[in-house]
Amino acid sequence: MSDQRTIVIRYDEIGLKGRNRKYFEKTLLKNIKRSLPKDKGIEYRVPRGRIMIDLSATVADEYADRLKKIPGISSYSIGITMDPDFDEMAALGVQWIEPLMQQGKEFKFCVKTRRSAKTFPKTSPEINFEVGSRIMSQLSPKGLVVNIKESQFTLEIEIGLSGTVVFHTRETGLCGLPVGSSGNVLCLLSGGIDSPVAAYQMACRGCRVHFVFFDNQPFLGRGGYDKVLKLSKIVNGYQGRAKLFVVPFQDIQVAIRDNCREENRVVLYRRMMYRIANEIATKYEMPGLVTGESLGQVASQTLENLAAVTCVTSMNIFRPLIAMNKEGIIKLAKEIETFDVSIEPQPDCCSVFMPDSPVTRSKISILENDEEKYPGDVLKEEALRDMETINVDLL
Amino acid sequence: MIYLDNAATTPMDPEIIAWLQDSMRDQFANSGAVYGIGLDAKNKIEEATETITAALGIPSSHNLIFTSGGTESNNLFIKGLCSPDKKTAYSGLEHPSIVETLQSFKEFGNEPLSLLEFSKKGRLDLSCLPLLKEKRIRLLCLSHVNNELGTINEPVLLISRLKNDAPQTRLFLDGVQAVGKIKINKSMWSGLSGYSLSAHKFHGPKGIGLLAYDSKLTLNPQLHGGKQQFGVRAGTLPVPLIRAFAKAVELAAARQQETEKHLLKLHAYLVEGLRKLDIPVLINSLDDEFQCPSIVNFSLPPVEGEVMLHHLEKQEIYIGMGSACSAHSKEPSKILLGIGLTEEQARCSLRISFSRNNNFDEIDKFLQALKSSYQVLLSTFLKGTLDR
Numbered sequence A: 001m002s003d004q005r006t007i008v009i010r011y012d013e014i015g016l017k018g019r020n021r022k023y024f025e026k027t028l029l030k031n032i033k034r035s036l037p038k039d040k041g042i043e044y045r046v047p048r049g050r051i052m053i054d055l056s057a058t059v060a061d062e063y064a065d066r067l068k069k070i071p072g073i074s075s076y077s078i079g080i081t082m083d084p085d086f087d088e089m090a091a092l093g094v095q096w097i098e099p100l101m102q103q104g105k106e107f108k109f110c111v112k113t114r115r116s117a118k119t120f121p122k123t124s125p126e127i128n129f130e131v132g133s134r135i136m137s138q139l140s141p142k143g144l145v146v147n148i149k150e151s152q153f154t155l156e157i158e159i160g161l162s163g164t165v166v167f168h169t170r171e172t173g174l175c176g177l178p179v180g181s182s183g184n185v186l187c188l189l190s191g192g193i194d195s196p197v198a199a200y201q202m203a204c205r206g207c208r209v210h211f212v213f214f215d216n217q218p219f220l221g222r223g224g225y226d227k228v229l230k231l232s233k234i235v236n237g238y239q240g241r242a243k244l245f246v247v248p249f250q251d252i253q254v255a256i257r258d259n260c261r262e263e264n265r266v267v268l269y270r271r272m273m274y275r276i277a278n279e280i281a282t283k284y285e286m287p288g289l290v291t292g293e294s295l296g297q298v299a300s301q302t303l304e305n306l307a308a309v310t311c312v313t314s315m316n317i318f319r320p321l322i323a324m325n326k327e328g329i330i331k332l333a334k335e336i337e338t339f340d341v342s343i344e345p346q347p348d349c350c351s352v353f354m355p356d357s358p359v360t361r362s363k364i365s366i367l368e369n370d371e372e373k374y375p376g377d378v379l380k381e382e383a384l385r386d387m388e389t390i391n392v393d394l395l
Numbered sequence B: 001m002i003y004l005d006n007a008a009t010t011p012m013d014p015e016i017i018a019w020l021q022d023s024m025r026d027q028f029a030n031s032g033a034v035y036g037i038g039l040d041a042k043n044k045i046e047e048a049t050e051t052i053t054a055a056l057g058i059p060s061s062h063n064l065i066f067t068s069g070g071t072e073s074n075n076l077f078i079k080g081l082c083s084p085d086k087k088t089a090y091s092g093l094e095h096p097s098i099v100e101t102l103q104s105f106k107e108f109g110n111e112p113l114s115l116l117e118f119s120k121k122g123r124l125d126l127s128c129l130p131l132l133k134e135k136r137i138r139l140l141c142l143s144h145v146n147n148e149l150g151t152i153n154e155p156v157l158l159i160s161r162l163k164n165d166a167p168q169t170r171l172f173l174d175g176v177q178a179v180g181k182i183k184i185n186k187s188m189w190s191g192l193s194g195y196s197l198s199a200h201k202f203h204g205p206k207g208i209g210l211l212a213y214d215s216k217l218t219l220n221p222q223l224h225g226g227k228q229q230f231g232v233r234a235g236t237l238p239v240p241l242i243r244a245f246a247k248a249v250e251l252a253a254a255r256q257q258e259t260e261k262h263l264l265k266l267h268a269y270l271v272e273g274l275r276k277l278d279i280p281v282l283i284n285s286l287d288d289e290f291q292c293p294s295i296v297n298f299s300l301p302p303v304e305g306e307v308m309l310h311h312l313e314k315q316e317i318y319i320g321m322g323s324a325c326s327a328h329s330k331e332p333s334k335i336l337l338g339i340g341l342t343e344e345q346a347r348c349s350l351r352i353s354f355s356r357n358n359n360f361d362e363i364d365k366f367l368q369a370l371k372s373s374y375q376v377l378l379s380t381f382l383k384g385t386l387d388r
Helices: A019-034 A058-067 A086-100 A124-142 A194-201 A221-235 A252-259 A263-282 A303-310 A326-335 A364-371 A376-385 B014-026 B036-056 B072-081 B097-109 B126-134 B155-165 B186-191 B239-254 B256-275 B305-314 B334-338 B341-349 B360-381
Strands: A004-010 A043-045 A050-056 A075-082 A107-115 A145-146 A153-160 A162-165 A185-187 A207-215 A242-246 A386-392 B062-067 B088-090 B141-143 B170-175 B193-197 B209-214 B295-299 B348-354
Touching: A004 A058, A004 A162, A019 A043, A019 A050, A043 A086, A043 B341, A050 A058, A058 A075, A058 B170, A075 A153, A086 A107, A086 A124, A086 A153, A086 A162, A107 A124, A124 A145, A124 A153, A145 B341, A185 A194, A185 A263, A194 A207, A194 A221, A194 A326, A194 A376, A207 A221, A207 A263, A221 B348, A242 A263, A242 A376, A252 A376, A252 B360, A263 A303, A263 A364, A263 A376, A263 B209, A303 A364, A364 B295, B014 B239, B036 B062, B062 B072, B062 B239, B072 B097, B072 B141, B072 B170, B072 B193, B072 B209, B088 B097, B088 B126, B126 B155, B155 B186, B239 B256, B256 B295, B305 B348, B305 B360, B334 B341
Parallel strands: A107 A145, A107 A153, A185 A207, A207 A242, B088 B141, B141 B170, B170 B193
Antiparallel strands: A004 A050, A004 A075, A043 A050, A075 A162, A153 A162, A242 A386, B062 B209, B193 B209, B295 B348
């Protein structure tokens, strides 16, 4: 067998794009190239509807694994590029199928061809027949049968203008759109289970997600900060090039705690978080905020309280988890490997700041009245001035 | 940096670091091997054992088992001797490695006897000992020095009273906080069934502890897979760590009197300083002859201990606490609740623990930082006084 492999990459939604298609394809190709080493032995080809990577068999599995974390890829296969020679393709099929067969047992297979090079003299069904019959002639005595509907093994052949590739497995990708194709957004990251999942969801819709964390030090220790570094690094694994903004929030919390109505505290904290996030997003040209809010999950996430925080900014606010239940969010958090970090026992808020019974239906006029009681603008500016900016790629 | 959390762990003595480094290079051979360098390693363990027994006055009636630390020593002795059905008792103020080990017997229907109601002063009131006889308790487990309060259960006194009031009850002491800080009375060994130590509490390395136990007892091993250490604890012996342990014990014992004197001065200076601070401080630890001078525990209600800790951390002053303020729950210290503190007092507690490295200047800086942080935090923690 050849010591070279070809990874065939398919994408779904990009295929639906009209005149923008090239832009999406270029973005995906750029993201793929960034995730793989700059080895001399890696060659990229972009025939219509596919991205092909030619590389050494020794690294093919390892590098292909990285494609599982790149939004925009619907599936990929590791195959072998060869001449469109029916005998050679059938020989490869036999080489793959024979070890899977058990003596005396029937084994179902089929051949599927995609022929984008219309100049090739045979049609796809004809190619299926030519290769399939050659394989059958060798393996039917051992129990091989053709069965398209219940195939245990599908030999796939893609004959395109840039070459012919033969493969037999498809790995599912993340689907969605390539990161960067939709623009930049800023996610309010708390260290809990939800916000990293929300960030991931937006990355899968083509956004490059940056993060903002509101830090409670020294009311709490550095544990929350460290946790957010870990979470942003994991989520950044799906996109790259993110920034993390760490905003010192304790003075604002103290001011709200000391001056405002106890029951309104949490909504007031969040209104300030949204305002600060809005400033950062505007400065760095990120036309959207992302939060992990899910309707009704906690007191601050009722319809009224969500409206009370939303109205402090005119920016797009994306809440991809809004209609998800906790089980679904946890399942996704486990899949993207943020869950174990999120449940590390680090408090995200000191109990001194928490009200005994938070308001569930806040009134904007009362909140505004509370906000007249402390110097919000001054404290906001100070927090922004003392903000730390971290390049997540370097973590 | 001012480090005042020496009950959590101590910085390693540079002399022991060098000693350990040399030993890691030189005594790499397996002490169970039959060739020369293996025998050399074995000899080094024997030397270390002699050093330890000499430093602590451990008689030949007791076996020494090297473990990974205090937690393992406590588990090994208690489970090895009493699991699953022997009756046990504890004061309720012990480290979780004793409390939770004893509690694990519950699944066999063997509930340990808590003597918490006799422990309100932070140490066991010996008037409860006849109860052990009545309840047929086989093993009493106590801390020699309480890890949060620094209160001492005096072994010699305990042993003589036990002999009289509950002669069938054996005594096990967790000595992790005691060694190097207070005098180890050599006459205690004859009445002690087991005693645990951990090197990192007296400037040695982490990952090495010791269990000294009465060799007449049969301990069931908790780790299987080798005949090392009387068949009680399987596993290749970490020769360099054992040598470092011995060196640390030797230094701690040699300096004990001098260290204790120094700690007593620091303790008195801190307590006086706290009282003079002009803020309402509640001293939870004691000031009598049965108080280990290395630990001072106090509360500053309503300011929560964890918040104060982090404010001091910002000034590079590191202290300990018994409780946490997280909105998502850690419960207040069971030890502090056990001696009758309210939840708020327990939540607002802090623990200062000294080593021989600390000095008065550090205490002055700590007190200054404590006062200024308290003044900053007080208004935030006061409830019901806001003008709305």
